[in-house]
Amino acid sequence: MGTSIGAWDRTARRLETIHATALWLVLPEPAGSPEPSRPPEPAGGASGEAGAGVLLRGPSGAGKSDLALRMIATGTARLVADDRVVLWPGKAGHGPRLACPEGLAGLIEVRGLGIVTLESDEWVTGALAADPGEGPSPHCPPLLLVVDLVARSEVPRLPAPDPAHVAGAAVPRIRLHAFDLSTPTKILRAVSIARARAEGTAADAGRDGLGPPARRSSKAWVS
Known part of the structure; x- marks a missing residue:
């Protein structure tokens, strides 16, 4: 059964801005997917492509923009925002959206x-x-994955699920080294898994470190 991953909280009174880099990853549609996870008529050359939002976090010099540029150059990603990212809170049961x-x-x-x-x-x-009050643009992608960029020695070999809490939602998180050649491929694979779980089409046994899909708790994000 498909799950909407782009709903937003219409009761939000403010938006949060964080220091990070946000990407819209281009992904093939999973077989049998009942509803494409693409923004309606997306601009920026992404028309007709499915995708999902990824948040790259890390201190200055961690490689956020460098990694983003490499993924953009290969055609696997489009930039949403660099250095500062606005978060649209999702309503209960949904993750935030990126702007x-x-x-x-x-x-x-x-x-x-x-x-x-x-x-x-x-x-x-x-x-x-x-x-x-106007709501997010339909081009604002739903956040499916947080990538914390760390030193190579800090990348866990067999990570346990450790979600990031972003705009009131628990979002699947992984830790990678920005300058490893395999990092873009790992991100694409992680997003594919996270999206399949969010849409209820995952067939894996869940032994990886991603855990459940992005979900906001029923507790209000803003008072």
């Missing part, structure tokens, strides 16, 4: 080059933050 602050759309900081403007097919146009 870009005004004035930062299509911009990414590239160490050694400075602030770079991406090509129109490399970022998700329309994934902009708005007044909470």
Whole structure:
């Protein structure tokens, strides 16, 4: 049975902005999926492609923008926001959605080059933050995975599920080293698993470190 992973909390009074990098990953539709997990008519060259939101977190120099740029260059991701990300809280039972602050759309900081403007097919146009009363743009992707970027020695070999708590929701989280060659592939595989679980189509035994899909508790995120 399919599960909506893009619902938002219409009672929200404010939006949270965090220091991170957000991506919209391009994924093939799973076989038998009853409902595509793509924003309606997404811009930024992503039309007709399924995808999901990923949040890259880590201290300055951890490789957030570098990893994002590599994934964008291979065509597996589009940029939502770099350095600052706006979070739309999901309603009870759903994860948050990702948006870009005004004035930062299509911009990414590239160490050694400075602030770079991406090509129109490399970022998700329309994934902009708005007044909470207006609701998120349909281009704002649902957050399915948090990736905490750590030193190579801190990447666990067999991690236990350890969700990140983002905008009132428990979101599957993994820890990876940004500069390992396999990191983009691991992220794509993790998102595919997380999306299948969110949509109720997963056939795995759940022995990985992702745990259950992103879910917000019934407790209100804002008072």
